[in-house]
Amino acid sequence: LENSGCKALKEGVLEKRSDGLLQLWKKKCCILTEEGLLLIPPKQLQQQQQQQQPGQGTAEPSQPSGPTVASLEPPVKLKELHFSNMKTVDCVERKGKYMYFTVVMTEGKEIDFRCPQDQGWNAEITLQMVQYKNRQAILAVKS
DSSP states (O other): OGGGTOOOSEEEEEEEEOSSSSOOEEEEEEEEOSSEEEEEOHHHHHHHHHHHHHHHSSOGGGTTHHHHHHHHSOOOOOEEEEGGGEEEEEEEEEETTEEEEEEEETTSOEEEEEEEGGGOHHHHHHHHHHHHHHHHHHHHHHO
16 A cells, blocks of 8 residues: 555445345445545455565564565455545445445545444545545646
């Protein structure tokens, strides 16, 4: 993430409703950046962190082998919801301990999320999306 120049503004766990027939809620590790929302299955994030940790505590000679080991791993199944493809965040509803909201993409796809009420993910995503769209509008006017 740091390599691409994106700064993590908020990190945590969101539950995403699956597209399948049962529409189960699945936990996703989420990273909010200035460009969009990254979704990573929690198991893959844990595996990645566990594989990185052994190389950190050892002496320098073993570090060059780290990148080759990492390149042999299957790539992390990362889903990016880029703000340029996002239309709006709506259908905010409080039920019990959860806040439910829907991210609507420009092609019309709706993605349902829920999180504990006190985390404010929907507001953070909306704010960052508006700031992104404003930056794009300013760039369009300048060019």
